[in-house]
Amino acid sequence: MAARNTSAIQVSDRWVVAVTIGVLLASTTLLPLTQDSGYLILSSVLVIILGAVTFVLRRFRIGDVPILGFQFLTLAGFSFAASLGMEAGEGNPLTRYVRLFSEATDHMQMQPAPMEPHPGVRLLFVTAIGLIMILTDVMVQGIDRPMWSIAPLASLFLVPALTPRVDVPWWCFVAIAVGYLGILLAEGINTSERWPRGVRRSQHDRGSTPLAVRMAAVVGIPAIVLTLALGMVIPTLTSQGWGITRPTGADGPLQMADPTLDLRRNLNQPQDRVVMTYTTDQADGAYLRMASLPVFNATGWQNAGMQLTTGTDLPPAPGHRAQPGEIIRNTTIQVADFRSEYLPLPYAPDSFSGEGQWAYDRDSLVVLATGENRADAIRDLQYSVRSVDIKPDGPGLSRALAAGNPPDAQLTVPMPQDLPDDIVNLTVQLTQGIESPALKAAAIQNYLRNEGGYTYSTEPLPGSGYEALQNFLFRDKKGYCEQFAGAMATMARVAGIPSRVAVGFLPGERKGEHWEVSIRDMHAWPELWFEGYGWVRFEPTPSIASPPAWTVVSGTSEEAAEGPSEAPAPTETVAPQEEPTPTAEATPEVGAGIDNEGFPWGRVLGVALGTAVLAGLGALPMLLRSRRRGRRLDGHGPPTAQVENAWAEVRDSVIDFGGHWPAGSPRVIGSQIAHDLDGPSAKAVTVLSLMVERARYAKQHTINADLAAITHQVRRGLSERSQRPDRIAATWWPRSFWHNLGQRVLRA
Template identity: 30%
Template structure:
């Protein structure tokens, strides 16, 4: 009978170890939402298995918890070296060359995280980063669940594993990842819930009932529901380097995208680092790169995309924009390579006539001038054949005829009367539509009118945003300038829309580089025959504006100086008078080749490694810090004679005994607890005497009538008990780092 019971017993530490590792792997399924393939799974499994094996070995040979954790971290480094480097010593050990190789891999992974748009291919740099992160998490969770027997605390780390891909994804993570994460955490809770009753070896049937019984099933179901609800609410936030929003669900002209384009645009300009988005070859002169246009003005939410149709196939010869008859201009062929950009809107220069290379399922709407897709696909280099119209001011002044565009481009609904009055006053002396548009553009760029470019708008005064900006604030982002001028144009009878895209960037050899710093909004006004023409009211002071010649000729040279004849365009943008948030590389005055900005952004790999290690050390240090803070607060209160000082001293003594493994019964009196503790730890005579005095002081405080004088020598009594206890039973390193009195509060 005894032999049968032994064969049916299992090692409960192995059960907890397996549950801890499985919980981390379940949480790691969240990376399926940001990694495009599963090549990271097998390396992550191998790394996890190595950590588990070292943990089991360390506990079998009775290593201290700190030594076991250190060996596990070393195992993570060895597994990274074996799987991702070719310079390992003896094919296994991480020598200096292997460490440098790992550093380069992690640097590449950090760059992908900074600039990539999920889901991204699970290339070796990302595999190494995932294995490093999961390996460290498995070490800490293993220590908490098995070494400290506090499985509930591990939920904080498992939540962090979910938080990283959730913050990078631009959509909700797959639903099954939340269910898997909840199931893994429930399994860990089930192993820990029995620790106060389980022995080192326990009956297999009892373990099975604890792990897979009704209670665990209920926790799994509840955790899954909560995780799904939480994910639906909080995982719509992304960090991808792209311009405007998402594909509308319907392209029938009834659905708008609200402020999403402007929200994304502001996010680009507010980034801490400049991210390269496009490289362009063949563009002979600076001009704007248009991603989409907005035609509906909503007084509460701003400009919205409306009326986008199915258009025509983009991989073919494209028709002229709606309402455009004149196709004169500079014909060009440009090659655009998306680097850190992916979006359902394909940016184009000028009037596109033919597009190729971007893949299938792209459409072109001639009315809106937008190239878009309704499918999720990777960005590819594409070629655009285009025409840059170059009408003269005289030709635009003479542009007459029917306005062959949708009447919505003249809709003034929601524009306040005082805004319309301002537009009429500003254009009172302008005889033609072109002169009116120039007058309105000049109103914003003339410094004497008080407008100033700023990434933050002026504080509101309670009115609508348009009126506040035009009449009081006069400080804002390109959103405010483009929105305001487009509204003013409509009130004087000129069809207008807001365009979203990029300025022309800067030259790098024979290419132009467009980055997140070039994200911009401007205005397009319609002229019969010539179609939509560019105006830009934003008073940029960093040389990024690329005005068409007809507008540059009409605006004051003092505001927008024309290039000096015969002077080449600088290879990097001018830095004279930079606007905050738009600093550019300095112009090379030595004649040397310009430095690729990407070379100046190469990061040191060690911050990534050190950051992971620092987080792990902080998590490990928390219990000890909490215990020390409690101790100091109690000692200070006892020394100061605070109310309830004897009770505080008693709680401090109980916590010291709990840190040494004692568990006083809740029903025991203070004298019974003191007697058992004295016998168990063998305090010397001075310690026993101090303990009896402390118990007397506690009983007097708890049971004596109100007004009884407290024990005057209480601080000395408390120190006598603590000093004797430390002499009789000094704490080991594990108990000091992870005090049981603190960890028990998480159970």
């Protein structure tokens, strides 16, 4: 029998190489999500290390479960080592490690794509890619389903593909496709080499690799090209969320950004900066409104689809009846380094002029960019706005009805049926005995600003949707403008008042002849509907801005209202109190500790290497035992030696699984071992014992059975009869290894 070439490429070698290349290509598909491409360096190192570990373990023919354990151990060690080189505050290394993942979640919730660099996000991406590597290997080699490997690989592609406002470039799909085709190519080569084993090759047969490559080229490349072509031809889907359409203009559906993400991010900027300046012909400044959130459900307040109309002349404000002497405001705005597709405008805008392509929604009077590079449409833009200041008089507003007939009533009137009872009960308690809708709204605003004990804070709090609203109203009692505005708009609907949440900027600070608006002036406030006035602004957030004069009830402790207070009730007015200007709580500088040039590669690689060395030492008995089993059953040598090697392997296996090797002849030993085994395993050990007797006492001996198969059947029987601790010990800490080592030491 010819000796086997152990240096030849094995089936598992091709699998490991194909999976490694496939995951490396797939990892690039996360680039549209972040501005930090440095995660690719760490993840590539991790994927290559995982590939090397898998390559070695597969060569030793170790079981799938131990290999999976080593892969996860390598992933955990590398991920922890990488965290040591990232800035994560004080505490022990394990606490900082966990904190990085928590901060990554908060960062992703507040950042639109592409996100700014953050150490936690980098660590999360690297760990996720390592997990994809392990799952892909399980699909390909663990359960022998290479075609299923598309599932973990495609999961990396689906993350940016399903993220709002992320335009996934064509090469992301190509990267996934090429990686997957590589795995299928390896499958084709492995299959074609296994199939003709033992069959004489034709002189015209040049091997399996060229055939597999030609098949991949003929089938795979056209499939990729066809898919890309169809992606350009098939129309974009026009649905977003649950039954809400995307804003539609002349050129088809547009994907709107979530303004609340910008709000959270900008309020937590480590440094305040001026993002726009404006001049106006009025004495006071103006709220600069950008977006409107009319939809309220269990997930919170959110955007709705809009039917956009191209143009710069807007219709009159919905529901507002023009009055003699209305204030017409003219404003010129200069935006600095600030990106958005929403155009900041005083409410209610009548017309505007500026460069770019714009369209508006008739119901909300929100103006959106519709041209190319929409996300940066307002950066460095200068434009002029003509608007009507809607400033109701207090007595008139107190007599107005909150008729449920705004043009978008299907969105701004319904109250969710699953709204928690405690929120409903609180609203009823605050508005009980009050008939006027405006006075109900004023009572809710006064409770949130003064009587409820709420404080302003930009610190991120847990929960979302109803849970976050309940935590804010009844437990934490602190939050920023989004919580205050959302809470008042919710309770207004319970009180029967149509409501929505507006997002934009506070008026800013006056500097001589102009006003300066900073990044931390971004703000959210509720808008409530009243007959004859349309949408009216309220201000429930304390410590941020003074409430409008028409929302202040005489006799309440309120801050200085905008303009002269015209209270609807004739009681004595308490003198207003001036409050200090709030300062948003600073957060650690984004991206700290992840500069590529200053990254402590030596420390990280040292810890990773130390972890790998410790893992290798712990696995050394298993590796050596597996290697010895492979050599015993490799089919080399004379028949008598092969039989004795198989018998020795059975003996060591009995010891590994916690048993004792009986005394006596091979037939007696085989009978005793077979007594506790299942039928196939008992038959296998009996056959092997008879073969041992013939090999020892017969003059001539031939092998007419598969010794490797017989031995593995015996091992399966021993494993099935053993307890779980014995099975684990047999794999990771084999007793026969130490038994044989002790005998060698004694003989020496």
